[in-house]
Amino acid sequence: DAKTTQPPSMDCAEGRAANLPCNHSTISGNEYVYWYRQIHSQGPQYIIHGLKNNETNEMASLIITEDRKSSTLILPHATLRDTAVYYCIVRGAGGTSYGKLTFGQGTILTVHP
Amino acid sequence: GAGVSQSPRYKVAKRGQDVALRCDPISGHVSLFWYQQALGQGPEFLTYFQNEAQLDKSGLPSDRFFAERPEGSVSTLKIQRTQQEDSAVYLCASSRTGFSEKLFFGSGTQLSVL
Numbered sequence: 001d002a003k004t005t006q007p008p009s010m011d012c013a014e015g016r017a018a019n020l021p022c023n024h025s026t027i028s029g030n031e032y033v034y035w036y037r038q039i040h041s042q043g044p045q046y047i048i049h050g051l052k053n054n055e056t057n058e059m060a061s062l063i064i065t066e067d068r069k070s071s072t073l074i075l076p077h078a079t080l081r082d083t084a085v086y087y088c089i090v091r092g093a094g095g096t097s098y099g100k101l102t103f104g105q106g107t108i109l110t111v112h113p
Numbered sequence: 114g115a116g117v118s119q120s121p122r123y124k125v126a127k128r129g130q131d132v133a134l135r136c137d138p139i140s141g142h143v144s145l146f147w148y149q150q151a152l153g154q155g156p157e158f159l160t161y162f163q164n165e166a167q168l169d170k171s172g173l174p175s176d177r178f179f180a181e182r183p184e185g186s187v188s189t190l191k192i193q194r195t196q197q198e199d200s201a202v203y204l205c206a207s208s209r210t211g212f213s214e215k216l217f218f219g220s221g222t223q224l225s226v227l
Contacts, residue, residue: 043204043218091214099216103155
């Protein structure tokens with residue numbers, strides 16, 4: 001699986017958009033980008049995933065660059081409850097692939113009032 | 114139940130004691146995973162079940178760690194002769210199919226070995 005690089009921490013004001021970057025320059029053609037987050041004292045929570053097209057769901061948007069070497073998770077209107085560690089994970093899919101995820105250190109997002 | 118349930122929520126063990134951690138996955142989920150999370154680190158994969166079959170145990174740190182899922186639903190992670198370095202949060206996750214990276218995690222069991 002491709003290695004990912006994320007900033008260790010970021011701050012965001014409540015109500016503003018939070019844009020969390022992830023670098024995955026060694027990603028290969030059949031690897032997906034997944035985002036999870038972990039709120040204090042809870043297990044990780046799936047947010048979104050994508051292959052090459054931008055994706056949006058009720059939680060967030062995922063923007064993947066055309067060369068697929070980086071991506072940005074966007075929380076459009078951050079709230080205090082979005083304060084968490086955000087993990088960007090690259091993983092192949094299909095065949096014998098399953099949820100053996102490599103989490104890394106993630107980005108600590110702190111949302112301020 | 115509505116989500117993945119783990120028990121106990123907290124466990125304190127004396128060094129050398131055996132412990133058993135329980136996981137109740139979401140009903141009908143085929144796949145079940147155990148992860149270990151040390152303080153300040155991301156979760157690390159331990160083992161994977163598809164129904165009752167343990168297909169991958171490559172992440173188990175030693176032969177003191179043993180996991181089972183005998184009827185393809187509830188799973189137990191057992192640690193024998195616990196050591197201080199076993200102190201961590203043990204997370205269980207399940208997924209609906211055998212080929213999904215969309216995992217649903219429990220809140221974990223925090224194990225402290227004194």
